[in-house]
Amino acid sequence: MVDPYAVVALSPRIVTMKKREDAIENTKRICDFMDPAVMVASTEAPVKLVVLPEMAIQGMPMDFRAGNREAHERFAMDVPGPETEILAQKARQLNTYIAAELLMVRDEDFPGHLFNVAFLISPEGEVVYKRAKATSDAYEGGALGTTNPHDIYDEWVEKKGNGNALDAIFPVAKTEIGNIGYIICHEGAYPEISRGLAMNGAEIIIRATLIDPQVSNGMWELQNRAHAMFNQVYVVSPNLGPQVDDTGHLYDLFGGRSMIVDNKGRVVARQEGLTGGDSFVSTVIDVEALRRSRMLNGVTNWFKDLRTEQYAAIYERPIYEKNQYAKELPQEGWLAREDVRRAGNIDKLVERGVLTPPSA
Numbered sequence: 587m588v589d590p591y592a593v594v595a596l597s598p599r600i601v602t603m604k605k606r607e608d609a610i611e612n613t614k615r616i617c618d619f620m621d622p623a624v625m626v627a628s629t630e631a632p633v634k635l636v637v638l639p640e641m642a643i644q645g646m647p648m649d650f651r652a653g654n655r656e657a658h659e660r661f662a663m664d665v666p667g668p669e670t671e672i673l674a675q676k677a678r679q680l681n682t683y684i685a686a687e688l689l690m691v692r693d694e695d696f697p698g699h700l701f702n703v704a705f706l707i708s709p710e711g712e713v714v715y716k717r718a719k720a721t722s723d724a725y726e727g728g729a730l731g732t733t734n735p736h737d738i739y740d741e742w743v744e745k746k747g748n749g750n751a752l753d754a755i756f757p758v759a760k761t762e763i764g765n766i767g768y769i770i771c772h773e774g775a776y777p778e779i780s781r782g783l784a785m786n787g788a789e790i791i792i793r794a795t796l797i798d799p800q801v802s803n804g805m806w807e808l809q810n811r812a813h814a815m816f817n818q819v820y821v822v823s824p825n826l827g828p829q830v831d832d833t834g835h836l837y838d839l840f841g842g843r844s845m846i847v848d849n850k851g852r853v854v855a856r857q858e859g860l861t862g863g864d865s866f867v868s869t870v871i872d873v874e875a876l877r878r879s880r881m882l883n884g885v886t887n888w889f890k891d892l893r894t895e896q897y898a899a900i901y902e903r904p905i906y907e908k909n910q911y912a913k914e915l916p917q918e919g920w921l922a923r924e925d926v927r928r929a930g931n932i933d934k935l936v937e938r939g940v941l942t943p944p945s946a
Contacts, residue, residue, distance in 0.1 A: 588763060588873040591634035592627045593790075595824035596620065597844045597857060597865045598638070599836075602645025602829070606661055609644050609688075613669045616642060617676045619864040624680050627868035634763045638686035639824040639844075640702075640771045640795035643669055646829070646839070647689070654918070658700055658731055663688045665705050666713050674711035681709045683763065685792050687770055690732060693718075695745045698915045699733040702726070704768035704792070706759050715759035719770040721779060726772070731916050739908035756782035764873040769793040774809050777816065784817035784889075789876055793823045801825065801841030807853065815851030818880050818888065820871050822846050825857075827864055836862065849876050903938070905931055 598616050603609045616638065624633045647661070663669065665688060677684045684707045691703040702722070706715035718735050719726075726732060735742040735755060747754025756779075759766045767783035767790075774780070774793045783791055793813060796806045806825070814821040824844045828836040844867045846855040855869040880887060906928075935941040 590631050590870050590872045590874075591763060592631045592868055592870050593820075593822055593846060594620075594623050594627045594633055594636045594866055594868045595822050595844050595846060595855075596623060596636065596638050596642070597824055597827045597842060597861070597867075598642050599827045599864055600641065600645050600829040600839075602647060603661070609663070610668050610672065612643050612645070613672045616864075617672060619866075620676060620680070623866040623868070624682065627866070630868075631870045633680065633682050633868075635683045635685065635766075635790070635822070636680070637792050637794065637822050637824050638684070639826050640687045640704075641689065641826060642824075643686065644689050654731060658690060661690055662700055663691045665691055665703055665716055670705065670707060670713055674707050674713075677707045677709055678711045683708060683761065683766075685766070685768060687768070687794060691718075696733070696738060696741075699738070699911070700731060701735075702732050702770055704770055704794070706761075706766060706768070708761070714761070715757065715766065715768075717757050717768050717770075719773060720755050721773045721776055723772050731920070733911055733916060736906070736908050737911040737916075739912075741912065752782065752786050756786045758783055758786045758788045760787065764789045764876075766790045766792070769813070771795040774813065775805075777812070780813040780817050780819070780821075784819055788817070788819055789873060790820045790822065790871070791817070793821050795825055795840065797839055798841040801843050806841075806843060807845065810845060810847050811851040811853065814847040814849055816888065818849045818876070820847065820849060820873075820876065824867075827861060846871075849879060905934065 598619060601612055620636060627633050669688065673684050673686060687704045689702050690700040693699060693701055702719035704717045705713050708714045720735050722734055743749060743751045743754040765787045767788035769779050769791060771794065780791055791813060793810055800806055810821050810823045825842055826840040828838050830836060842857055844857045845853050846867060846869050848854050855867040857865055857867045936943055
């Protein structure tokens with residue numbers, strides 16, 4: 587039996603790290619804000635889950651490039667590591683799960699590669715879940731040099747899922763407060779990521795961070811609500827707060843609007859736009875009610891109706907080919923090469939009749 591509990595989605599100010607130690611200081615600052623946020627939210631029900639957005643801890647690095655091994659090694663992270671230990675102390679203190687994300691994370695199974703990794707820390711202070719970002723735009727790999735699991739797909743599936751692609755790419759944490767998965771930023775633009783998590787048992791999906799103008803033009807909310815409704819899950823969507831530059835000046839790249847969406851696609855908590863500092867949204871969720879809803883043999887219980895064989899035909903022919911870094915690490919010139927690669931994919935889709943070019 588899972589009693590109703592409060593979820594807190596933090597929207598911290600962004601302070602981009604200039605040196606490795608800055609990430610530790612950012613983590614401490616976020617934990618300081620977490621205390622009053624949890625205190626206020628717990629007036630309705632005990633807080634059992636606190637969620638941080640992508641880049642909350644490290645900020646938005648702008649000067650990395652694929653192949654810059656010196657910079658990568660200087661800023662590379664570990665999970666567990668110093669930042670997760672600070673969060674672990676706070677999780678134990680507050681008796682809550684804490685979900686967060688780190689860029690440029692090492693993995694002992696893949697030396698030299700760095701990954702964008704979401705993680706979940708238990709109330710006992712243990713890292714109980716890790717998931718690497720599986721779909722990224724061209725900027726991320728080129729600017730940060732991170733590897734997508736799809737780029738080393740065969741080996742990743744074997745090592746991380748014991749041959750099971752669902753477990754390797756869409757892992758879900760099975761906890762006493764519900765089954766939790768994490769979507770990282772740009773991944774939320776694709777319906778397949780949330781569906782993969784849901785088909786692996788997720789009941790609560792964290793979809794963290796999106797940049798403007800995709801927030802202010804409504805795409806952020808539309809995607810979050812769709813993920814929740816189509817997959818019959820709670821979606822907890824923290825976005826970043828304002829950026830703080832070296833002079834202390836604030837500017838906004840992300841547009842705020844953190845939200846929590848219920849399994850019917852209804853926004854049940856929302857932050858309206860930019861604030862001048864750290865902020866949060868919170869609401870009480872009822873996992874048992876969600877489970878009862880999912881067991882009903884009704885029209886809006888989608889999973890029982892999935893005719894999977896016919897849907898599999900959609901993806902029989904690859905578009906973005908796997909294993910591009912199976913034999914080498916990401917190299918300099920990533921963005922230029924990626925521009926050619928993705929333009930070629932558009933041509934491929936035209937040849938297949940998926941896309942029709944304009945007449946002009």
